[in-house]
Each structure stands twice: as structure tokens, then as C-alpha cells.
Amino acid sequence: xQPTKIGRxxxxxxxxxxxxxxxxxxxxxxxxxxxxxxxxxPELLHSxxxxxxxxxxxxxxxxxxxxxSIVPVYDVGExxxxxxxxxxxxxxGSLSERIKAGLHTVEEAIKILEKIAPGMDEAxxxxxxxxxxxxxxxxxxxxxxxxxxxxxxxxxxxxxxGGVTGxxxxxxxxxxxxxxxxxEASIDGRADIYALGIILFEMLTGKQPYQADTPMGVAVxxxxxxxxxxLEANPNLPLWIEMVISTAMAKNKNDRFATAVEMIDTLKExxxxxxxxxxxxxxxxxxSKPAVVYDKTVSANLYxxxxxxxxxxxKQKKSFNPLAVIGIVLVLALFxxxxxxxxxxxxxxxxxxxxxxxxTFEAVTATTESEIEATEISAVIPTEIILTTSPAATxxxxxxxxxxxxxxxxxxxxxxxxxxxxxxDASDPKQVTTDGIAKFNLQWLNDGKTLLYMTGKTVKTVxxxxxxxxxxxxxxxAEYFESFSVSPDGxxxxxxxxxxxxxxxxxxxxxxxxxxxxxxxxxNGCLFYSDLAVKGAKWSDDGTRLAIKFIANVNEKFxxxxxxxxxxxxxxxxxxxxxxxxxxxxxxxxxxxxxDYDGDLLFFINNDRRNDGFGDLVFYxxxxxxxxxxxxxxxNCCYRDxxxxxxxxxxIFAFQDIxxxxxxxxxxxxxxxxxxxxxxxxxxxxxPADFFTQSNDAPMPALRPAQN
Numbered sequence: 191x192q193p194t195k196i197g198r199x200x201x202x203x204x205x206x207x208x209x210x211x212x213x214x215x216x217x218x219x220x221x222x223x224x225x226x227x228x229x230x231x232p233e234l235l236h237s238x239x240x241x242x243x244x245x246x247x248x249x250x251x252x253x254x255x256x257x258x259s260i261v262p263v264y265d266v267g268e269x270x271x272x273x274x275x276x277x278x279x280x281x282x283g284s285l286s287e288r289i290k291a292g293l294h295t296v297e298e299a300i301k302i303l304e305k306i307a308p309g310m311d312e313a314x315x316x317x318x319x320x321x322x323x324x325x326x327x328x329x330x331x332x333x334x335x336x337x338x339x340x341x342x343x344x345x346x347x348x349x350x351x352g353g354v355t356g357x358x359x360x361x362x363x364x365x366x367x368x369x370x371x372x373x374e375a376s377i378d379g380r381a382d383i384y385a386l387g388i389i390l391f392e393m394l395t396g397k398q399p400y401q402a403d404t405p406m407g408v409a410v411x412x413x414x415x416x417x418x419x420x421l422e423a424n425p426n427l428p429l430w431i432e433m434v435i436s437t438a439m440a441k442n443k444n445d446r447f448a449t450a451v452e453m454i455d456t457l458k459e460x461x462x463x464x465x466x467x468x469x470x471x472x473x474x475x476x477x478s479k480p481a482v483v484y485d486k487t488v489s490a491n492l493y494x495x496x497x498x499x500x501x502x503x504x505k506q507k508k509s510f511n512p513l514a515v516i517g518i519v520l521v522l523a524l525f526x527x528x529x530x531x532x533x534x535x536x537x538x539x540x541x542x543x544x545x546x547x548x549x550t551f552e553a554v555t556a557t558t559e560s561e562i563e564a565t566e567i568s569a570v571i572p573t574e575i576i577l578t579t580s581p582a583a584t585x586x587x588x589x590x591x592x593x594x595x596x597x598x599x600x601x602x603x604x605x606x607x608x609x610x611x612x613x614x615d616a617s618d619p620k621q622v623t624t625d626g627i628a629k630f631n632l633q634w635l636n637d638g639k640t641l642l643y644m645t646g647k648t649v650k651t652v653x654x655x656x657x658x659x660x661x662x663x664x665x666x667x668a669e670y671f672e673s674f675s676v677s678p679d680g681x682x683x684x685x686x687x688x689x690x691x692x693x694x695x696x697x698x699x700x701x702x703x704x705x706x707x708x709x710x711x712x713x714n715g716c717l718f719y720s721d722l723a724v725k726g727a728k729w730s731d732d733g734t735r736l737a738i739k740f741i742a743n744v745n746e747k748f749x750x751x752x753x754x755x756x757x758x759x760x761x762x763x764x765x766x767x768x769x770x771x772x773x774x775x776x777x778x779x780x781x782x783x784x785x786d787y788d789g790d791l792l793f794f795i796n797n798d799r800r801n802d803g804f805g806d807l808v809f810y811x812x813x814x815x816x817x818x819x820x821x822x823x824x825x826n827c828c829y830r831d832x833x834x835x836x837x838x839x840x841x842i843f844a845f846q847d848i849x850x851x852x853x854x855x856x857x858x859x860x861x862x863x864x865x866x867x868x869x870x871x872x873x874x875x876x877x878p879a880d881f882f883t884q885s886n887d888a889p890m891p892a893l894r895p896a897q898n
Contacts, residue, residue: 196227196274197267215279218264224279225264228340232271245273252341255318259309261329261339280337282330285389289325293424294393296431300457302328303390305336307450310386313341314379314449321377323385324365325392363408364388364398368441371409380443386450387438394431395423399439413441430460430666433705437667445667445706448688452669459646463627595860596835598893601842602641602654603858604629606884609641611654614860616875622652623659631673632892636680641892647671663701673726677733678789682716684736689723691738693757716760725750731789734758735768739785742773749773750782752793754812769812776817778808786833792863794820794832794841802886804828804846809866820866822859823847831888836895839863844889845874856882858889 192214193201199216205226206213216227249266256262265276285302288294294302306328313320320327320341327339361370367384370377391399399418400411417439421432438453440446447453592599595614602611605621607628612619622641623629631644635651642651642662649663665671665687673686676696683696687707694701694715704710711718723741730736735756742751751773755765772778772795779797783805786794791812799805807820807829820829823845832843841863846854857874882889 193269196229196269197265197276199225199227199276201227216276218276224281226277226279227274228277229269229272229274249275252318255313255316255341257309257312259306259337260313260341261337277339278337280329280339281332282334284326284330285328285336285393286325289392289396293396296394296428296457296461299390299393300454300461302336302393303386303450304454304458306338307386307454309338309341310379310382310450314382319377319379320382320385321370322361322365323382323389324362325389328389363405363412364400366409366412367443368413369443371412378443379449380446383446383450383453384439384443386453387435387446390438391418391420391423391435394427395420397423399423417441428460433664433666434460437706440706442706442708445708447667448669452667455669456666463646592896594896596840596893597837597896598835598840599896600634600894601858601860601891602632602634602894603889603891604632605882605887605889607887609643609652611641616858616877619877620654622654622657628888630888630890631675632890633676634892634894635676638894638897642674642676644671644674649674661702662698664705666705670725675727675729677729678731679733682733684727684729685710686724686726686738689720689725689741691717691719691724691727691736693717693719693736693760717757717765718761719765721764722753726785728785728787729789730787736765737785737787737793739782744773747780749780752782752785752795752810769815771810771812771815772808772817775810775815776808779805784831788834788838790838792834792838794834794843796830796832799828800848801828801846803830803888804844804848805830807832807843807866809863818867822861822866822868822872824871831890833891833893834863835860835893841866842891842893844891846885852885854885855879856885856887856889858891 192204195201196214196216198220199218202215202217204212205215211228211230214227214229216225217223218225246266249263252263261277261280263275263277267274267276310320310323318341320338322340323338329337329339331337363371365385365388367377367381370381388399391397399420400408400415402408402411417436419432420435421427421429434453434456437445437456438447447456593614598614600611601614601616602609602622604610607626608624609622609629609632610619611622627645629643629645631642631649633642634640635642639654640651641654642649644650647664647666647668648661650659650661652659663674663685668687670689671687673684675684677683681696683694683701685692685694687710692710692715694704694710694713697713700709700713704713722738724738725741726739728737735754737752737754739750739752741748751770753770754768756768757765759765771793778795781797782795783798783803784794784796793810793812794807795810796803796807797805805828808817809820810817820832821827823829827848828846830844832841834841839862840860842858842860844856844858846856848854858877859872859874861872
């Protein structure tokens with residue numbers, strides 16, 4: 191029978207009823223406002239004498255959680271031995287209703303989820319995990335603004351249900367993270383990230399990713415089954431959505447997005463890049479590292495968001511996982527033994543709901559063939575791009591050898607966001623890439639014909655002879671992916687992701703599938719270093735030291751600094767610190783935009799004074815611990831991207847004359863290192879006066895060691 195009053199709240203109607211609560215539409219006469227009253231079952235009080243104390247304690251914590259995207263808790267109380275919460279009444283319905291009404295586009299999904307993501311992260315930062323995030327708990331106000339309801343309430347009921355029989359797993363099976371399904375004691379915000387991935391899947395397809403005849407069957411699939419391919423449920427979605435879903439729903443919580451905002455920012459980044467092209471039909475045979483042929487008209491738009499196929503390669507292969515089997519045994523033991531599993535049904539303060547129907551979904555069949563004949567590729571994320579138009583054959587040079595200066599015979603650089611190459615005297619400039627997407631971290635590989643660079647959160651290579659580009663590493667889920675540096679002997683790579691340093695083998699096959707932290711750690715590299723917030727790394731000539739750029743705390747302010755570390759002992763002992771600057775050595779800007787290391791003792795660093803990276807240039811000697819202000823052009827500013835020549839005797843840099851203000855143009859200079867502190871007029875490389883057309887262009891020159 192429906193009560194007429196709960197506490198001071200007048201009850202108008204029942205809104206919903208589930209396994210752990212009943213929700214009523216009420217009215218608060220004191221504040222003259224509509225409210226939702228959620229009443230918990232009396233069994234919780236009767237079965238556990240400590241429940242009332244814990245209920246009040248947890249309720250106070252939840253009530254203090256204030257965020258514009260979280261449904262506020264107005265009051266808590268007890269009526270006839272039944273604890274209750276009073277919350278804002280949401281009149282705009284739920285996301286569950288909207289999903290039933292029709293599919294969302296990616297843009298529509300982002301518009302909703304970006305409103306609630308900051309609230310999720312705020313709660314997680316305070317140690318509050320939702321544990322039962324689902325579409326029926328995402329409610330809308332009368333203006334259509336989304337809110338998260340029931341944040342933290344699941345923890346209260348979970349703790350008490352566990353006290354009834356000794357153990358309990360609470361959640362909605364369709365949105366339950368593997369660690370919840372296996373009954374892990376420590377659940378953190380990454381379980382909510384998993385649920386958010388499922389919600390996105392459902393918004394875009396109208397289906398839940400896992401289907402089974404029983405709630406237990408669904409929970410087991412979260413533990414054992416690979417993440418279903420969303421493109422099989424809705425092939426009209428962009429290709430890159432596969433990686434977003436597989437990252438959010440990763441079985442290993444360490445491989446998921448770190449925050450909800452990070453997940454939404456990743457979606458936005460892809461959408462801003464434009465539509466990802468769909469592969470054309472081809473008779474190409476796919477090997478273990480598939481290549482996809484793209485039409486010339488669309489290939490140029492892909493480079494900033496090509497995704498590794500580790501999670502989305504044609505069909506996913508199921509593999510035997512002993513830990514997963516142990517988890518299933520524990521779940522079943524709880525179900526049939528002394529404990530129980532308490533699955534939630536939807537109950538929400540907006541209206542009656544029936545549980546979602548179980549949509550049909552084909553299980554992904556394991557693929558064991560080493561080769562797949564691809565007659566029509568509809569959902570393959572490429573790791574390699576083959577341009578359909580090949581450049582004309584390079585004519586034999588009229589001179590037997592290229593000019594060599596400072597031990598280098600070629601300069602690679604960026605112009606208008608594309609890579610160019612030219613000889614050391616600026617002759618024979620050639621454009622290597624054509625996508626017009628910003629690049630950084632440009633370097634030559636040992637073969638002398640391959641350039642490595644980064645774009646967005648992808649590492650690519652380009653062959654300067656064939657112009658063929660290839661994705662070699664991708665880490666789309668990273669919040670920060672700032673550096674990828676190959677050792678001089680070509681055997682190792684120093685990678686900085688999320689301000690952590692990984693030194694791993696430069697193994698192209700393994701890197702192609704290592705798009706998660708756990709995969710990088712499993713490469714058994716020389717070093718994983720997280721003691722400092724590392725932003726970049728450069729190698730010594732002999733590969734025994736690294737110069738890292740990191741964020742230091744200086745007098746309670748953050749500033750960039752450089753440290754030289756000895757890594758010969760790898761992870762056996764913490765790396766020895768050889769030197770560190772500018773902290774304690776000289777005053778410098780808080781931000782080091784660019785730095786270069788000659789592989790021994792010498793450094794160039796510059797700050798930012800204009801046009802996104804042109805600033806003061808400083809030369810530092812790690813042997814004498816002394817520095818010089820480098821002002822090679824008439825004692826004037828501003829410089830960027832200073833790089834030592836292979837033999838260390840020359841330096842190349844970009845310059846803009848600050849005295850000319852907006853009329854200043856970017857020019858490249860290549861001069862002896864020992865003349866950097868001399869006040870004089872120097873001549874730039876003889877490029878056309880308007881060669882660099884964008885004032886904030888970052889040339890990032892890379893010098894190729896002279897080829898025999």
C-alpha cells in the first residue's frame with residue numbers, strides 16, 4: 191500500500207520499484223518543492239544492528255557531494271524502520287527512455303556524456319564510486335540537462351547486504367565491471383568508467399554489449415568474453431569508435447581511461463578531426479599486421495586518428511584466462527554457497543520502468559587463421575596506410591655525393607604541418623607528407639630513409655623514397671603522450687605516456703598491439719619510471735643515459751627541468767641522477783618548450799615568448815655546470831627547435847626577429863656551435879623568403895647522419 195506521507199514529505203505517486211528501493215514522487219511543504227523520496231527496505235535495519243550508524247555516516251558523505259551534474263540529496267531520514275533519501279525531483283525522464291526512443295549520433299552522445307563526466311570525476315576524487323551507473327540513473331531536468339542520480343547509494347546497500355549473509359555483489363549485470371562481477375573487495379572509479387563505456391555502446395547501437403538468458407550469465411560474460419565489436423552492432427559508426435569502446439571496457443582496469451573527462455576528450459578529439467574514411471573493397475590479403483588500401487581522396491584526412499588493431503582487428507580471438515576462470519568460480523560459489531549476489535533492477539525518481547529487453551546479439555566467433563582473405567573490409571582499423579598514388583621515380587643525382595656539414599647530409603623539417611626534406615645547403619627541397627596535420631617528435635631511424643614522427647596520440651613512420659606511411663604505435667587513451675624516442679642503436683624506445691617513462695624494446699610487432707599500460711609493462715623493457723612527472727626523453731650516444739624533461743616543484747610552484755639519468759642497471763635500482771638543471775643552476779622560465787641533447791654533455795633549451803614556442807635560447811654544459819644565453823643573431827630574440835648536428839659541431843635552429851613584430855618571418859640557420867654566443871649577423875639557409883607562411887610553424891629540424 192502506498193504511504194501518504196514519509197517524514198514531512200507528502201507522497202503523490204510511486205515512480206519506480208526495484209530490488210533495493212522504492213521511489214516516490216513527493217512534495218516538501220517546508221520548501222514548497224517537488225522531491226523524489228527513495229525508501230530502502232526495512233530488512234536492512236532488522237538484519238544488521240550497525241546499519242543505522244553506517245547509513246547516517248555514508249549518507250552525510252553523499253549529501254556533501256555537490257556538483258552541477260549530480261542529483262543533490264536534500265535530506266535523509268527513517269520512517270517506520272525504513273531509511274530513506276530525499277532528492278531533487280527530475281521531470282525530464284531518463285537516458286534509458288531516450289535510448290528506447292531511438293539511437294543517438296556520436297555528437298549527441300558526447301553532448302549528454304560531457305555534462306556528467308566532470309561530476310563523475312569529482313566524486314571519484316573524493317573516493318565515492320557510483321557502482322551502479324546505468325541509463326536509468328542518468329536523469330534529465332525540465333530543460334533537458336542530464337544529471338547522475340544515486341551516486342554512492344549503492345555502497346550503503348552493498349555494505350549492509352554483505353552483512354546479511356557474509357558476502358554480496360551488488361550491481362546491474364548489464365553494466366557491471368569484471369572486478370565487480372568477481373567480487374573484488376576494492377572497487378574504484380574505473381568500474382564507473384567501464385559502465386560509461388557500456389552506456390555509450392548502448393546509446394550508439396540501442397543494444398547492450400553482452401546478452402545472456404540469466405543475470406548470472408551476463409555477469410560471467412563481462413569476465414570472460416572479449417569486448418564486442420560495436421561496428422557489428424552498428425556498421426554506420428566511424429571506425430575509431432571501436433578503440434574508444436574497447437579502452438573504456440577493458441577487462442584490466444589499469445587499461446581503461448583514467449577519468450571520464452579523458453574518455454570524452456578522446457571522443458571530441460576524433461570528432462574534430464572529421465569523418466574517418468571507410469576502407470574500399472580490396473583483394474588484399476591481411477597478414478598478422480594488416481594493411482588497408484585507401485582511396486586518394488580520403489587518405490589525407492586519416493593520419494591524425496589511425497588506430498592500432500590490437501582491440502579491433504577483424505574478429506577478436508578468445509583466449510584461455512585462468513584468472514577469469516577463478517573469478518567465475520568465486521561468483522558461482524557466492525551464488526550457491528553461504529553468500530548471495532544481489533542484482534539491481536531499475537528504479538528511478540521519474541516514472542515506472544520495466545527492465546530493458548534483452549536484445550539479440552551474435553557472439554563473436556574466434557578466428558584462428560593467420561591470414562584472412564579480405565574481399566570486403568567494413569570494420570578494420572588500419573595500422574598501415576598505402577597511398578594509391580606513388581611518386582615519380584627519383585632521378586639519379588648529378589653529383590656523386592650529397593654535401594655533408596657537421597656530419598649530416600639531409601635536413602628533415604616541418605612546414606605548414608607537413609614534413610619536408612632537403613640537402614644541407616637547402617637545395618632540392620621535397621615534400622614528404624601531404625595531410626596538413628600538426629606533427630612533432632621528428633627523428634631519423636638508422637636506415638637513413640625512414641622518418642619517425644608523432645601526430646596526436648599516434649607514432650608513424652614515412653619512407654622518404656616511397657612516401658609510404660605506417661602507424662607503428664598508438665595510445666589513444668592517453669591523457670598525455672608527449673615523446674617517443676628511439677635509441678641510437680635502434681634497439682630501444684623511450685616513451686612518455688601520462689607523465690610516466692617506459693623504456694622498452696623497439697619491437698615493431700609488439701608495439702603495434704601495445705596500446706595499454708599493461709601491454710607496455712609486459713614487454714619487459716629496461717625501465718618503468720614514475721617517480722617524476724616525465725614529459726620527454728632523449729638518449730645519450732651510447733644508450734646508457736637518458737636526459738628527461740620533467741615537472742619539478744620549485745618553491746610550491748611547478749616548473750620544467752632537465753635531469754640526466756644513468757639507466758645502465760635498468761629497473762634493478764633507481765636510476766642514478768647525474769645532473770639536473772636549471773633548478774639551482776640559473777633562473778629560467780617555468781616552461782621549457784624545446785630541449786636538445788648532444789648525447790654527451792651539452793644542451794640547448796628555449797622558452798616561449800611569442801608564436802607558440804619562439805623564445806630565449808640557453809646553452810648548458812653538464813660538465814662545467816655553466817650556461818650561456820645563446821644570442822647568435824645580433825644579440826636578439828627569438829629562437830626555437832635548436833638541434834645539434836650528428837658530430838656535435840653545428841647547431842640548426844629556427845629564428846624570428848622579435849623587433850619586426852608581426853612582420854617577422856621564420857628562417858632556418860645552421861652555424862657552428864662555438865659561435866652561438868657571438869653577437870653578429872648570420873645568414874639563414876637559402877630558402878625562399880616566404881617559405882614558412884605560418885608564424886607559429888614549428889620546423890622541428892632533424893639532421894640525418896651522413897650516409898656512406
